[in-house]
Amino acid sequence: MEFDEFVASRRPALVRAVVLMGSPIADAEDIVQSALTTCYRHWAKVRRAGSPEAYVYRILVNTRASAWRRKWRGELPTGDLPDAITDADLTTGLAVREALAAMPATQREVLVLRYYADLTEREIADVLRIPPGTVKSRAARGLAALATTLRSPDAHG
Known part of the structure; x- marks a missing residue:
C-alpha cells in the first residue's frame, strides 16, 4: 500500500x-x-x-x-464556570470514554490498541516495547476496571 x-x-x-x-x-x-x-x-x-x-x-x-x-498543563483562572451536566442519560460511548479516562494511561493504551486498533498482543508488545505478558495483565486489569466502572450506578450520571 x-x-x-x-x-x-x-x-x-x-x-x-x-x-x-x-x-x-x-x-x-x-x-x-x-x-x-x-x-x-x-x-x-x-x-x-x-x-x-x-x-x-x-x-x-x-x-x-x-x-x-x-505540553503545558497549568490551569488558567476563569470568571465563568461551565454549565453542569444535567443529562442523566449518557450514551454508552460517553460512559466508556469516561471510564477509559479514569484508568492509568498504560492500561488505556493497551485496551485502545487491542480493542479499537485490533492489534494482536504481540503487536501491542512491540508497539509499547513491553513483554506480551504485561500486555495481557494490563488488558485484564483494564477490562476489569471498565466492567466495574460501567456496572456502578455512578457510571450513568
Whole structure:
C-alpha cells in the first residue's frame, strides 16, 4: 500500500485511537499529523515492517508521549464556570470514554490498541516495547476496571 492510500484509509481511525487514549480531538489531530509526517519520511521502512499498521501505531504512541511531555498543563483562572451536566442519560460511548479516562494511561493504551486498533498482543508488545505478558495483565486489569466502572450506578450520571 502506498502512503497516500494508507493515510486516506487509516487517518480517521488513528485520530480516534489517540482520542480514546485520552487526548482532546484537536491535540489528537496534531499528534496524528506529526506521526504521519514521521511515517512519510520512513515509508519504505514502514512498508517493510512485518506489520506496517503496528509500526505506525508505535510511531503514534511515541509521538503522543512526546507531545504529552512537552505540553503545558497549568490551569488558567476563569470568571465563568461551565454549565453542569444535567443529562442523566449518557450514551454508552460517553460512559466508556469516561471510564477509559479514569484508568492509568498504560492500561488505556493497551485496551485502545487491542480493542479499537485490533492489534494482536504481540503487536501491542512491540508497539509499547513491553513483554506480551504485561500486555495481557494490563488488558485484564483494564477490562476489569471498565466492567466495574460501567456496572456502578455512578457510571450513568
